[in-house]
Amino acid sequence: MSPERRREILRNAAGIGVAVGAYALSFGALSVAAGLTPLQTMVLSLVMFTGGSQFALVLVLGQGGSWPAAAGSAIMLGSRNLFYGPRVAELLDRPRGWRRLLTAQVTIDETTAMALGQEERAAARLAFWATAVSAYSLWNLGTLVGALGAALLPDPKALGLDAAAPAAFLALLAPRLRGREPWLVALAAAAVALALVPVVPAGVPVIVAALAAVAAGLRGKPVDP
């Protein structure tokens, strides 16, 4: 790997860290606005360390959802990390023992994408770990600042934080809406979820909508909300 390539990887990893840190600011603030303590919020970022799942968990709880609904939403979103494992294991020469335990903790969207984007194996390894370090440190720093900042606010609603939450989900969703099928699934899931809101406990509509939309998508029939 050339020194230029090395520098470029480190620069990109730092850039991803900054973006992740900004995202973490909003997570920390929204989590506290949803009713979690700064400690609970930090445990999520330090240990769960997978952004979409963390957002889902705190926002389902914030809507008054039960713990199985909150954990279930987080688990379903987190299941995508399972699919990154085989490629990451191969690029990192199948880590064993404590190395595998550590690698698992940082196998997320950003690290996997950076590692898969490299042509050489040594570059992939550097990209994975440099992104892991920058994303993990800035994700937790951002969460801490956001959580402590929001804990000082008298009324999160006055700042429009309750509108920031769905906007954050929309920003995560937008890059996945390429093509007709994801659009249909997204619209069906939204419609099913809204239709269920008045009739089932909080948190459940999200899970049912997701399962229904995926089942419909799997059968390849037109998705009908």
Add this chain to the structure above:
Amino acid sequence: MIIWLAIIVGTVTCYLFKLAGLSIPERLLDNPRIRRIAALLPVALLAALTAIQTVATGSRLVIDARLAGVAAGAVALLLRAPFLVVVAVAAGTAALIRLL
């Protein structure tokens, strides 16, 4: 207590997914149907979460400043604004409407 239960169950399971991915043979996941579920599940979940957070309050559907905030955030997304700008535009718009 309910919050800690959600945190512990969610966190442990999310970690086990990450660990399982590194540990199982690739061919177990190399099934077109499983791959499709993996691609569509986040889309469906994020869409449902966006919709609910925009117009649901508890078990009621309520149109309020959040909808305008999310719409403004969507415009920011179309203009390719970075994540934090999208979130700030949405929050700012909702806050402004409540002030008026």
